[in-house]
Amino acid sequence: xxxxxxxxxxxxxxxxxxxxxxxxxxxxxxxxxxxxxxxxxxxxxxxxxxxxxxxxxxxxxxxxxxxxxxxxxxxxxxxxxxxxxxxxxxxxxxxxxxxxxxxxxxxxxxxxxxxxxxxxxxxxxxxxxxxxxxxxxxxxxxxxxxxxxxxxxxxxxxxxxxxxxxxxxxxxxxxxxxxxxxxxxxxxxxxxxxxxxxxxxxxxxxxxxxxxxxxxxxxxxxxxxxxxxxxxxxxxxxxxxxxxxxxxxxxxxxxxxxxxxxxxxxxxxxxxxxxxxxxxxxxx
Amino acid sequence: xxxxxxxxxxxxxxxxxxxxxxxxxxxxxxxxxxxxxxxxxxxxxxxxxxxxxxxxxxxxxxxxxxxxxxxxxxxxxxxxxxxxxxxxxxxxxxxxxxxxxxxxxxxxxxxxxxxxxxxxxxxxxxxxxxxxxxxxxxxxxxxxxxxxxxxxxxxxxxxxxxxxxxxxxxxxxxxxxxxxxxxxx
Numbered sequence: 001x002x003x004x005x006x007x008x009x010x011x012x013x014x015x016x017x018x019x020x021x022x023x024x025x026x027x028x029x030x031x032x033x034x035x036x037x038x039x040x041x042x043x044x045x046x047x048x049x050x051x052x053x054x055x056x057x058x059x060x061x062x063x064x065x066x067x068x069x070x071x072x073x074x075x076x077x078x079x080x081x082x083x084x085x086x087x088x089x090x091x092x093x094x095x096x097x098x099x100x101x102x103x104x105x106x107x108x109x110x111x112x113x114x115x116x117x118x119x120x121x122x123x124x125x126x127x128x129x130x131x132x133x134x135x136x137x138x139x140x141x142x143x144x145x146x147x148x149x150x151x152x153x154x155x156x157x158x159x160x161x162x163x164x165x166x167x168x169x170x171x172x173x174x175x176x177x178x179x180x181x182x183x184x185x186x187x188x189x190x191x192x193x194x195x196x197x198x199x200x201x202x203x204x205x206x207x208x209x210x211x212x213x214x215x216x217x218x219x220x221x222x223x224x225x226x227x228x229x230x231x232x233x234x235x236x237x238x239x240x241x242x243x244x245x246x247x248x249x250x251x252x253x254x255x256x257x258x259x260x261x262x263x264x265x266x267x268x269x270x271x272x273x274x275x276x277x278x279x280x281x282x283x284x
Numbered sequence: 285x286x287x288x289x290x291x292x293x294x295x296x297x298x299x300x301x302x303x304x305x306x307x308x309x310x311x312x313x314x315x316x317x318x319x320x321x322x323x324x325x326x327x328x329x330x331x332x333x334x335x336x337x338x339x340x341x342x343x344x345x346x347x348x349x350x351x352x353x354x355x356x357x358x359x360x361x362x363x364x365x366x367x368x369x370x371x372x373x374x375x376x377x378x379x380x381x382x383x384x385x386x387x388x389x390x391x392x393x394x395x396x397x398x399x400x401x402x403x404x405x406x407x408x409x410x411x412x413x414x415x416x417x418x419x420x421x422x423x424x425x426x427x428x429x430x431x432x433x434x435x436x437x438x439x440x441x442x443x444x445x446x447x448x449x450x451x452x453x454x455x456x457x458x459x460x461x462x463x464x465x466x467x468x469x
Contacts, residue, residue, distance in 0.1 A: 073420045080345040104404055104422040108442075108455050112348050114341045140442055141428040167402065167425060181392065181399035181427045202404075 019054040022271045023251045023258045030129040031059060033096075034164075034248040035223035036067030036201025037103065039083040044245045045224035047264045049087040052247055055262060056091060059249060063128065064088075064096060067201030067220060068103025068138075068166030070116065075107040083224075084115070099126065101135040103166040103201060125152050131252050132158035136165035138182055138200070146185060153193035159276065160252055161195045168200035170209040170217045172234040175227055176202055190215055197257060197274060205230050205242035206261055208270060216274045220261075223247045241269040314379040315435050321371045322437065325461060329440045329454060332358035356457040360414045368413050371452060371462040380434070380450065385469050387433045399427040400445065400468070407447045417444075417451075417458050 025031075033052055038045050052064075071083050088098070092115065100116035101123075102108065111118040118124060122137035123145055134152060137145060153161060168176075169183040190198065191213050201221035209217040222245050231240040245264040250257060261270040335358050339351040372380065388396055403425040408418065417423065424445050434443060437452075441461065444451040450467035451460055 075345070075419060076349055077345040104425055106423075107352075107419075107458065108423070109348050109352055109458070112339055112341050112351075113345060114343045118341075120341050139423060139425040140431070141425075142431045142442075143436060144439075146428070171402075176402040176404065177398070179399050179402045179425075180395040181429050184392070184395055185428050185432075202402075 019058050021058050022260050026253045030252040031061040032063045033061045034065045037069040037221035037225040038223035039071040040224040041083040046087045048223050048245050053090050064098045065164050066100040068101050069105040070100050072105045101165045102137050131160035132156045134163045138165040138167040162197045164199040167202050168219045171203050171219050172232050173203035174230050206246045207240045208238040210238045239270040314375045318376045328362045356459045366413050372464045377464045392429050396427045396429050411463050415460050
């Protein structure tokens with residue numbers, strides 16, 4: 001019995017050591033995690049999921065935003081099991097809700113998969129506390145979707161407006177780079193209607209871009225995939241991490257959004273605060 | 285300029301304007317024909333969907349896969365004998381090539397090409413009408429500027445780019461409905 005207690009104490013100590021939370025973890029804050037390009041079904045995805053669970057024990061986020069490429073390869077039941085249900089089973093069991101956006105490797109009918117909370121739609125929004133989240137389908141930004149996002153953003157009274165989708169408007173990746181055509185149409189709307197944070201995947205690394213006109217852009221496409229040493233040097237890069245998989249933890253508390261980016265080994269690779277009041281713009 | 289010269293210039297300008305108008309009218313007629321063909325396809329889709337009872341969001345990936353397969357099967361049965369060019373007839377395909385060519389030589393051409401490059405381009409060796417879009421192959425994003433300038437589609441269908449080919453895809457059945465080779469210059 002004493003040995004078991006000792007083992008338990010030791011494992012708790014290890015978890016505490018691994019999950020080195022830097023977020024304020026306020027009682028009534030909006031807490032969520034973010035993953036992108038995760039659905040490989042390979043070992044690193046599972047390791048990221050384990051880290052997410054460790055952190056969840058300390059920082060009980062109730063939702064996870066998925067930035068696309070949720071299920072790579074086939075779209076059969078075993079794919080959903082191996083690339084989503086199994087790796088995140090403990091989080092799903094703890095009642096954490098996943099909110100998906102579609103990537104280029106996702107079947108459009110993933111929108112019908114209930115655990116992705118898309119309610120059959122390619123694009124949708126939901127509210128949590130002071131924040132409203134807008135999931136877009138960047139694979140197919142047709143006029144109808146553009147009208148929809150314009151209406152949603154203009155009608156939103158949320159203090160925080162956060163958009164998430166697959167293809168990044170800004171990126172310093174050697175492989176893909178930014179989607180300039182998408183940027184031309186979306187960025188003016190984001191600016192006009194006061195979006196503060198934009199999250200995208202597609203590039204298999206982590207990058208935080210210097211704010212553009214008050215908007216902070218994150219690229220997080222390495223929660224399963226990884227493209228080593230793929231971020232090119234640029235004055236636009238506030239922080240980059242392209243040597244291991246990672247996920248993000250975010251917390252909205254009043255006028256501040258705190259973020260912590262955690263690697264597959266549990267190391268914090270970026271952290272900081274986005275504040276509504278302080279708009280520090282640094283244009284290229 | 286003397287009077288006969290001015291008259292000649294006016295005649296040329298009127299003729300050119302009439303010619304351009306004629307082209308626009310012809311283009312509009314061709315696109316109206318396209319919309320008619322799309323509407324006919326949507327009827328087929330709706331009948332097939334009613335046959336397989338649609339699908340609401342579900343916890344079961346098997347149910348989603350089964351639904352997609354059954355819907356594709358019903359549509360394929362209704363469109364047995366469908367061929368490439370049934371919807372994108374030669375004049376419609378030509379008009380699409382013209383529209384796309386215009387967009388891609390306009391002021392946003394660079395951005396559209398960058399968008400196509402950043403989208404992780406895909407290539408498929410074979411694209412047959414009534415085939416499913418292959419499982420495991422990425423669905424390349426379609427540049428929004430193209431979508432703004434092509435005829436709008438009902439939600440049952442979307443345009444997808446595969447290499448230089450433009451595909452018309454049934455979204456829910458994940459079925460290739462028709463395609464235009466060499467649509468992207």
